[in-house]
Amino acid sequence: MYDFTACIVTYNTPKNDLKKIIKCFQKIKLNFKLWISDNSEKDDLKSFFKEIDDNRIEYIFNNSNKGFGAGHNVVIDKLINSSEISEFHLIINADIFFEENIVEKIFEYMKRHSEIGQIGPKIRDLEGNFSYTCRLFPKPLNLVFRRFLPFKNIVYKMDYDYEMRWANFEKIMEVPILSGCFIFLRVSALKEIGGFDERYFMYMEDYDLCRRIGQKYKVVYYPEVEIFHEHGKASYKSRKMMMFHVKSAIKYFNKWGWFFDKERKIKNDETRERYFKEN
Structure with missing residues (x-):
């Protein structure tokens, strides 16, 4: 049994990106298995991974592109249908970079907190700028209509609340939504809820899963x-x-509700109230 498994979905992904992320994985001291789930038209990466020659890394050519979630479900299905492959699973983008002991620290924290199903780290861009990647459950204004609003001050006010900019991002906190670029999950949670909803080709599948x-x-x-x-x-x-x-x-709101979403209101209100009570 592995300490954790991981999957990267690729679609014509530059090899330099893959080299960077693989080097990050090869510094991890835990026992892991990494799958590369390739949605590209051709299996050009097959020879690339043969050259890497690391038995912890397995290349899967899907021979079709049914979307980001579907590419990950190829691996998630293995985890769900097996009695024991790993306790944790990491869904990660190819354009991520992390230093040593990052995954180890997350792994240890998850081991101590069985109530957590998903955890996400602080995220910066390559220039070191902090990214506001925690979210409340979105309203249509946050995702659809904001694209067409000409008033920047209104958009800023919406983003301020939706992106939880009122929160202290130096503190551990429970949130409704985390970034989909780095999703560290408890496999037992996946067995309860299933994998990605494949109705989403790209984007929002991470919100739905979270x-x-x-x-x-x-x-x-x-x-x-x-x-x-x-x-x-x-x-x-x-x-x-x-x-x-x-x-x-649009698919997300068709599923969860556009203007009438009771769970959204309850969860978002609880998140605000919990934060301001604790701080």
């Missing part, structure tokens, strides 16, 4: 460690990615 985990476990932001994310907010830089984001947001 929300389902939060119905049964705590979702916790853990700033005792930090990682670096290179290509964050791609949907703000590409019209194509923006359209993927909007389409997925």
